[in-house]
Amino acid sequence: MxxxxxxxxxxxxxxxxxxxxxxxxxxxxxxxxxxxxxxxxxxxxxxxxxxxxxxxxxxxxxxxxxxxxxxxxxxxxxxxxxxxxxxxxxxxxxxxxxxxxxxxxxxxxxxxxxxxxxxxxxxxxxxxxxxxxxxxxxxxxxxxxxxxxxxxxxxxxxxxxxxxxxxxxxxxxxxxxxxxxxxxxxxxxxxxxxxWAATGCDGSRPTNIVNSLFLDPEVLEQHNxxxxxxxxxxxxxEVRFAEYFTDEPYDLLLVAYGTVARVCSTAIEDLREQGVKAGLIRPVSLFPFPYAAVRAAAAKAKAVLVVELSSGQMIEDVQLALRGAKPVYFKGRQGGMLISPDEVAESIREVLAGKAAEVVNG
Amino acid sequence: MFTNRVTIVVGHFGSGTTEIALHVALRLAGTGVTVALVDLDVVKPYFRSRSARDFLTEKGVGVIAPEGELAHADLPIVMPAVRRALQDPAARVVLDVGGDPIGTRALGSVSDVIPVAETDHLLVLNFRRPYTETEDDAVVMARATEAAARIPLTGLISNTHLLGETTPEIVVEGYERAREVGSRLGLPVVAVGADEATRPLLDESTLGCLVLELTRLIRPPFEQSRFRPRVGPLFALN
The missing domain is CATH 3.40.50.970 (Thiamin diphosphate (ThDP)-binding fold, Pyr/PP domains)
Structure with a gap:
């Protein structure tokens, strides 16, 4: 076609x-x-x-x-x-x-x-x-x-x-x-x-019932x-992910999904020309999250930068993946504002220069 | 080019109406003509010419479109300034009409003040879009658009393309199909859009119409830094 x-x-x-x-x-x-x-x-x-x-x-x-x-x-x-x-x-x-x-x-x-x-x-x-x-x-x-x-x-x-x-x-x-x-x-x-489908029954097979109600707690527990x-x-x-710019050494690992990952990819490519080295991992399946892959990719970096069009929701999964092994930083836009490659590049520079604030919990 | 006082660009979203309207307005402004670009796109919420307001203003193109928070709304707003511009005998106006026959209803609502004798009403065709894949589809689209606009079309613009994957063959094939549609509708193909690579391969006198060299102005944010960024919530302009 x-x-x-x-x-x-x-x-x-x-x-x-x-x-x-x-x-x-x-x-x-x-x-x-x-x-x-x-x-x-x-x-x-x-x-x-x-x-x-x-x-x-x-x-x-x-x-x-x-x-x-x-x-x-x-x-x-x-x-x-x-x-x-x-x-x-x-x-x-x-x-x-x-x-x-x-x-x-x-x-x-x-x-x-x-x-x-x-x-x-x-x-x-x-x-x-x-x-x-x-x-x-x-x-x-x-x-x-x-x-x-x-x-x-x-x-x-x-x-x-x-x-x-x-x-x-x-x-x-x-x-x-x-x-x-x-x-x-x-x-x-x-x-x-x-x-299992409820397609109409003429008695030639047991009746199929589509249901989520289980009044007997033991049965419901077994269902769960x-x-x-x-x-x-x-x-x-079913874990799916993709990595970019990770074949060469990198100082910072970016984690982003959706079109934001493309913005990050543009930023990383531009920075590579200037000698700044960052890699990118893009979760394609968000559940299941690629914990092991993020952990492995982060092991080669000094720090991790999460980029999202939110207040930083995926950070929690990235932190679960890292188990505290690397510092995590965040860059995001909200309200329908998009993030530009220049903004991401600026964040990468700030993190690598030690000028960005690390994500802290509690 | 399009010497009439009013140029109306219609067509299904993705055919290139906004890029062509921007191109025409910028070209006119570049020759010193005072031109107003009317963004009559009430159909698609993203990628409208109003988002390039700063860029257009800087280039000398006046922009008539909702401002402030309403600029981002998907509401069928037709500003009074649209009627004023159409009724001003001294105003050179380019209208970017968004979407499909439904979107063209916005144009129909001002059809009573459109100076038909001084108007180019042009339908943009891209045969690589789902709703205009065949000549039959294009004829249906043209008739339905005309009916919604309440003024007749005066010509077609052939703009068959696949964005960055456009080849000269795609452009030429689209042009030939647009000619076929034009002959069925009794309308001339007045222009063919071509990117930088295809432009040198096309000869205006052989084709018998203008060739518009279209440099893509509107780009998604991930293509921004390669080009001169213009900060809007959705737009990158080069």
Whole structure:
């Protein structure tokens, strides 16, 4: 298929269709409106169904029903809308239903603004909904990678029977880049038939029930233990990350995800020409976080600089990775302000010159 | 180039409407013409010409677009200054109309004051965009845009591109397809957009239209430091 120039949102929609998704439920919110717009245009062409629900709460519960029937389903929203979906996300995880949720983050808290942000890291990786559950969280840094990760997300969701979130900052949704879709798609996991799905029963098999209610505490505990074992398998098998400028010696390790990692990469490249040496590690899976890889990459550096469009939410995971072995510094912008390569370069210089303040806890 | 008093650039987002509107306005300003650029993009929240306000002002282009916090809103604001500029017989105006036929409704709301006889109303086509992949799509887009604008199109601008991955073949193929669409619509292709690499390969007299050499002005933040940074929340300008 010839390359197309696509907005991130359009590429996410097309990727879902490419992965066999026939159902979309959602509610508009900037800066991801082009996902529902694209799906409303494309799904009827492929025999699918698009529903604009009356709210995100309704949309997320429609996901529950549709996923329970074994179909591949997608929803997308932006930060405040994702908050509204969180009850259903917990139910989806509790009922072990595979869905793909795309969050194109805007600045918060509250209604905030419509410009890009990464301030939903905690919500995505540490909960958001109630109960012991985990989401697989994937964070693309380009439009092509957004298209690729959305397709993988459907396979991972089916494989683990768990919701998977694709987390992009506003730029991922709104910027345009050339994108290519392969002719033949090979799933990234070996997938079993969905024998658990509630597809209507004629008595030839035991009834399938999709449920997250367990009134007997012993049964509920066993259910939670089973889920925990699943999350442990995700941690073992689904860590994804990428390293840049780490083949040569470096004094400082940067940790950043999404488009911010591209900004860092530009800054590092410019500084290399001036003899300042920094490396970059980019978590692609935010849950599971690449703790071991960050620890190993940091071992070769004097210090670590975390760069985010937030007040510094990923710092906690970086600190868990480092276990105090290296000093951690932070550079961030908030409120929808983007960070420029020049600002990152300035931070790198400050840290290396001993002029930056170390992140301290408590 | 576009000698009429009013130049309106319409087209689906990603076709290059903003880049072309900026190019036309800057070129006019560069020749000493007092020009006002109207940002009528009410559809896409990021990457609008208003974000380049400081840069444009510095280059002598007046910018008519919501200011302050409303500059960042995704609200369908059409400022009174838009009508004033269109009604001023001495004003040279370039309109950057955002989005698709829905976005073009903003233009339709001021169609009663558009001096049709003095207006170039140009649809930008990029055949590498999802909504205009075929000639049929482009004809539908043109008709729907015209209907929403409530004034007829006067020409097409061929701007088929893949940003940094554009090849001369992509540009030429897009031009030929735009010609086909033009013949179906009864509209001339008045210009073809080309990047620096493709520009020398195109001959205006053979093509029978202008060639606009478009240096990409609007870039994502990760491309900033390579170019002269202009600090806006979303923009890098070179």
């Amino acid at each position: 010839a390359k197309k120039l696509m907005k991130g949102c359009e590429a996410i929609g097309e990727a879902a269709i490419h992965a066999g998704c026939k159902l979309f439920f959602g509610y508009p919110i900037t800066p991801q409106n082009e996902i529902p717009e694209y799906m409303s245009h494309r799904l009827p062409q492929v025999g699918g169904t698009f529903v604009q629900a009356e709210s995100e709460v309704a949309a997320s519960n429609m996901l529950y029903g549709a996923s329970g029937s074994g179909e591949r389903v997608l929803t997308s929203s932006s930060s405040p809308g994702i908050s509204l979906m969180m009850e259903a996300v917990s139910y989806l995880a509790g009922s072990e239903l595979p869905v793909v949720i795309v969050n194109i983050m805007r600045a918060g808290p509250g209604l905030g603004g419509i410009l890009p942000s990464q301030s939903d890291y905690f919500q995505a990786t540490k909960g958001g909904g109630h109960g012991d559950y985990r989401l697989l969280v994937l964070a693309p840094w380009s439009v092509q990678e957004a298209a690729d990760l959305v397709q993988d997300a459907f396979d991972l969701a089916d494989f683990y029977r768990n919701p998977v979130m694709v987390l992009g900052d506003g730029l991922i949704g709104q910027m345009m880049e050339p994108v290519e879709f392969g002719a033949e798609r090979v799933p990234c996991k070996l997938l079993a038939p969905k024998t 233990i089973k889920l925990k074992a699943k999350y442990d398998r995700m941690v073992r098998d």
